[in-house]
Amino acid sequence: MKILFVGDVVGSVGIKAIETYLPEIKKRVKPQLTIVNGENAAGGKGIKEPDYQKITRAGADIVSGGNHSWDKREVLDFIDDPKKNILRPYNFSGDHVPGRGYIEINVNGKKVDVINMQGTALMQPLDNPFIAADKLIDKLDKDAIKFVDFHAETTSEKIAFANYMVGRVSAVVGTHTHVQTNDAQVINKQTALLTDVGMTGSYDGILGDKKEPIINRFLTQRPNKFDVDEDGRMQINFCVVEINDKTNYARSIKNYVITPNNQNFLN
Amino acid sequence: MKILFVGDVVGSVGIKAIETYLPEIKKRVKPQLTIVNGENAAGGKGIKEPDYQKITRAGADIVSGGNHSWDKREVLDFIDDPKKNILRPYNFSGDHVPGRGYIEINVNGKKVDVINMQGTALMQPLDNPFIAADKLIDKLDKDAIKFVDFHAETTSEKIAFANYMVGRVSAVVGTHTHVQTNDAQVINKQTALLTDVGMTGSYDGILGDKKEPIINRFLTQRPNKFDVDEDGRMQINFCVVEINDKTNYARSIKNYVITPNNQNFLN
């Protein structure tokens, strides 16, 4: 099975990039399952139902989330709709938080569990994702493919998590930093890892936002508002994981970017 | 001018990787200047004089640092030696901290200022590196090439810094996360950026350290000691920046890794 994963969609340029490139990418990759992280789809912060609609209409089967999932209150209107394949991080304590942290879907007769976790190193506290994953995987179908979007800040937590999960999940792909890493690998010939997939949105801003306000925040050391970059040229960052349906081990993982300066993938 | 920059050397495997690969890399790249980040050379934490010697003997002209520069007290024995080209982050307040934050060297008649800065987002507090850089660049020779090792955690601070410095420095390369990013670019045809160069050391551990203790720290949530991985196979992460000596603008930046599974660069 081939799974396509697209990094954090940021604002209207991100959605335009999804609409422009995702059908084209799918034509070439022919994935059986397509996952897109959408935590920044709504103006750079959060996600609303129309964003979800556009992303799925363009070809996503599942939309995952992260720390920004809650930034727009409108997410609460549809995050519990069982017909919508939208995820938020799994490892919230108790039952005070709406939404689902994993979704099991049937892909041509093969079960796939797509899991969304959030790291806690240099982020807000949540339940320990390592131990939350231990418990979750114990209760999931042993024969199902398991694919994790691990939304986290530090490289150490993401890489440690993938190593801890070796042989138990097919892939761990990191999100949140909005910059793709160059370390795609299959650990122990079992579990694919890409520390961060990167982002999908403006190529001309900083992480999808306008440059000026971000630079100003660092200069003034005051809490400035960030503005999503609605005018920039598009980029899309993604990876493709190939999984052996018999063993559920990853065969390969490859990462890609399409930017105004790099259209190699499309040629 | 071509400048070669090698990411954080971690422990004895890192030094072995430098000794094994750096001469070979230099033969192919033919850089006029070679910079190596050495903050983790001494057993994964800090740097001692013998580490510095080995790194420079293998071909480094300048050894830069970061938050770990101070981990071994022995660094104080040689960090102020004017004959040693060793850097620590520039942006410490006042004059309470030994060592230098930039070094000006003459490369075939062309002045090059190599600058080491440390970020403050999700790191310990230091002087604002944006404003420290403003002041430093004002006092440096206008005609000198300026090359910055920006040692920082977050992608936003590194990318914002490079954008703030556009046209004023030739290159900003990030270090600290130990994972190479896939976003090498020349901003505005002036300033080269690679958000993180990655690390040099064990390919089989986590960021150069042994896997077990790091995983255990996340599992137990207690402050475990990390052990550098002294047994793993080698990897080296680096980049090459080409600079126009007339304009001091970067022409290109290319990032590379050599791992047991990827020896493309050597072929």
Add this chain to the structure above:
Amino acid sequence: MKILFVGDVVGSVGIKAIETYLPEIKKRVKPQLTIVNGENAAGGKGIKEPDYQKITRAGADIVSGGNHSWDKREVLDFIDDPKKNILRPYNFSGDHVPGRGYIEINVNGKKVDVINMQGTALMQPLDNPFIAADKLIDKLDKDAIKFVDFHAETTSEKIAFANYMVGRVSAVVGTHTHVQTNDAQVINKQTALLTDVGMTGSYDGILGDKKEPIINRFLTQRPNKFDVDEDGRMQINFCVVEINDKTNYARSIKNYVITPNNQNFLN
């Protein structure tokens, strides 16, 4: 000289507490100078000109600030007005930030410098306040009394700062945690210290805010909005420092609270 300092005024209940108690307190204490921290006066976050007016009309000579000083954009309308005695933390880098970090006033022929600093431990990065204070005090009049509102999170940074300043400033009073500490002391018979003065506002909420949203944020681990408590009963937290005008050393520091359950001070 007696200086009266009142802890962070939070929202309309805080302003009502100032209007209710400050004249009464001044009648009893007879301070020559009254300073009130106003960073939370405007609905719990920031300060607007009408808040400043009410606080000064009720008897404050100087209104100091903190990390929340910038939360309301309207502060920019009057923070640079030389006729208004409003402070923001001193230790911002460069000249990108409006407002003043210290104010020198003449109190019956004696110069007093009121200084506002912000800590950096477990807070956003700013310039090192220890070194910023070194430089500032060097340029101030040697014969002036110096009084510092040190706005910081950790006890260690506040106490270390006071100890570092011993003999150089008359008093260091902490603000920011909104809870008064029970450690008023004169270090070395020279410099008064109270690690935190506490807050002025609702006695029935949590730090001046409504209980429910704060508890919910901890329960849900999501970024909830806090609501200032506009209905609670009033409390005011303050301290009085007595300073020897000849030596500029503190003679004494005493901390007080007035709450619905504790009106001792007024009897």
Add this chain to the structure above:
Amino acid sequence: MKILFVGDVVGSVGIKAIETYLPEIKKRVKPQLTIVNGENAAGGKGIKEPDYQKITRAGADIVSGGNHSWDKREVLDFIDDPKKNILRPYNFSGDHVPGRGYIEINVNGKKVDVINMQGTALMQPLDNPFIAADKLIDKLDKDAIKFVDFHAETTSEKIAFANYMVGRVSAVVGTHTHVQTNDAQVINKQTALLTDVGMTGSYDGILGDKKEPIINRFLTQRPNKFDVDEDGRMQINFCVVEINDKTNYARSIKNYVITPNNQNFLN
């Protein structure tokens, strides 16, 4: 029932203070139960068996802990000894961590559960203490008195926790900042709160450590080693909670310090 709680014992001066003052305090207070936080007993960091012995021999029934509980490896030698009443924070995930987070003891026929929790705001991530407490209290005896040492950095987390627990536990006393707060109260006539009890150790240092190294760390912004102050004069910080054995509600809470300058309690 009267419960006496003593704040973090720091180093040998802290233990001397316990040995000197605790018997005297108990003679006056006549508590039925005495709890002492011992996370810093062993040279300022961690606790070893001889420290535990001295603290209990001086009169403690239970020794609680915090983030520093693990600093000395020797704690592992006795933390699981069922005959020793030593606590570590309860809210670690899974079963990877030795020791107990609560102890139920019988005090004159009345069950008392002493619970140790650790906060997660501006501290390392642990399980959500609010939700961990929900679950723990559900499984404890409904008729038992419950007393919580909440070891945390921020005032907001400690006060929010006490308010969340109102009516369910008899008392929440905070530890960790080493500075006693001046806000002892019984919330809703049910649950006693003191945001921080403070520390027990050198009166002449900073939070029990020597002044110089702490000031130097702030000045140099480098990771200096702290040295516990072994020479200073003693102080002890504590509080007394009186509980109605019928309702399990707190009747009163009073906080005290004994320092070289304040021996009021003993007179």
